[in-house]
Amino acid sequence: MTADVHRRQSGRVTMGRDMSLYWLIKHLHMAMAGLSLVLFVLRAWWSVTAPQRLQRRWVRVLPHLVDTVLLAFGVWLMLMLRFWPHQHPWLVAKLIALVIYIGLGSVAIKRGRTPLQRASAALLAVLVFVYIVGTAIRHHPLSWLG
Numbered sequence: 001m002t003a004d005v006h007r008r009q010s011g012r013v014t015m016g017r018d019m020s021l022y023w024l025i026k027h028l029h030m031a032m033a034g035l036s037l038v039l040f041v042l043r044a045w046w047s048v049t050a051p052q053r054l055q056r057r058w059v060r061v062l063p064h065l066v067d068t069v070l071l072a073f074g075v076w077l078m079l080m081l082r083f084w085p086h087q088h089p090w091l092v093a094k095l096i097a098l099v100i101y102i103g104l105g106s107v108a109i110k111r112g113r114t115p116l117q118r119a120s121a122a123l124l125a126v127l128v129f130v131y132i133v134g135t136a137i138r139h140h141p142l143s144w145l146g
């Protein structure tokens with residue numbers, strides 16, 4: 001279902017200011033999602049090839065900032081559109097996948113004992129990320145297949 005249909009259905013985000021705020025928050029949410037993925041892949045790469053780089057200050061701080069803003073904008077969109085998880089299975093699927101993504105990400109960057117463990121977790125995390133984007137775009141728990 002397109003965002004336009006949702007906007008009309010929700011009756012909340014309609015015209016003018018609401019609409020441009022929705023557009024802005026949604027695009028910032030998407031931009032943060034892209035940046036979050038880039039920063040994750042970079043750190044996952046370093047965790048296998050050059051772990052000492054993970055100790056740099058910006059590498060430890062920036063991804064957390066970006067992820068916090070990403071999640072905050074996600075929650076903001078949810079409130080603005082009045083999309084409640086119990087009414088939207090895709091949102092529940094997205095949030096569950098997000099928890100899995102965070103877990104895999106932590107194995108990929110911190111907890112994985114061997115480079116192979118870390119690389120495998122990173123690969124799975126990217127797949128889960130792709131699934132999350134699919135749920136958001138298709139509004140379906142089957143993600144790209146929905």
Ligand code: HEM
Nearest residue numbers: 002003006030033071074075077078083098132133136137
């Ligand atoms: C890794 C985390 C996340 C990623 C990669 C992600 C990705 C996306 C993308 C790409 C869109 C745009 C979809 C479109 O084209 O219509 C989107 C929209 C949205 N996201 Fe997220 N998101 C994430 C986390 C969250 C979280 C935590 C929430 C809520 C708590 C959330 C709620 C929403 C909502 C409500 C929309 C608006 C859907 C619409 O306009 O129809 N997102 N997300």
